[in-house]
Amino acid sequence: MLAVIKTGGKQYTVEEGSVIEVELLNAENGAVHTFSEVLLIAEGGNVKVGNPTVEGATVEAEVIGNIRADRVLVFKRKPRKDYRKRIGHRQRYTKVKITKII
Numbered sequence: 156m157l158a159v160i161k162t163g164g165k166q167y168t169v170e171e172g173s174v175i176e177v178e179l180l181n182a183e184n185g186a187v188h189t190f191s192e193v194l195l196i197a198e199g200g201n202v203k204v205g206n207p208t209v210e211g212a213t214v215e216a217e218v219i220g221n222i223r224a225d226r227v228l229v230f231k232r233k234p235r236k237d238y239r240k241r242i243g244h245r246q247r248y249t250k251v252k253i254t255k256i257i
Contacts, residue, residue, distance in 0.1 A: 158256045159195040160214050166194065169214060169253045176248040182218045188251060190214040196256065216251040223247050 159168050163178025182188050193212040196203045203209050224246040231240040 156256045157195075157197040158193055158212070158214055160190045161192040161194055161208075162190055169256075171253055171256055174219070174250060174252045176222065176250050178249070179221065179247045180218065180249040180251075182249065184218055184220050186218045187254070188216050188218055190216065213257045214253060215255040215257065216253050219250040219252055221247060221249050 157168065157170055159166055161167075162180075165178070167175055167177065169175060180188055191208075191213050193209045193214055194205050194207065196209055196212055203212070205212070227244045227246075229242045229244065231242075232238065
């Protein structure tokens with residue numbers, strides 16, 4: 156069974172047992188999180204497409220933990236003004252394992 160969910164302004168294609176990294180969720184490690192915005196469900200040749208979401212469909216996931224991405228360096232500079240600024244950023248994500256597609 157395959158589903159397309161929407162969370163954090165992005166869409167993810169998921170299957171049962173898959174592990175994905177989504178935008179930071181407000182959930183504890185080991186907790187069960189339910190994604191209610193399911194855009195598509197496909198099982199074999201049977202495909203249900205939502206308008207915009209499939210009614211009554213949910214995807215349950217177990218929260219594995221919060222992680223941080225690699226550092227991205229931002230460097231600002233203005234010529235002839237002796238202005239230089241270096242900033243680093245690390246985006247935070249939540250790693251989840253899909254347990255059920257209902």
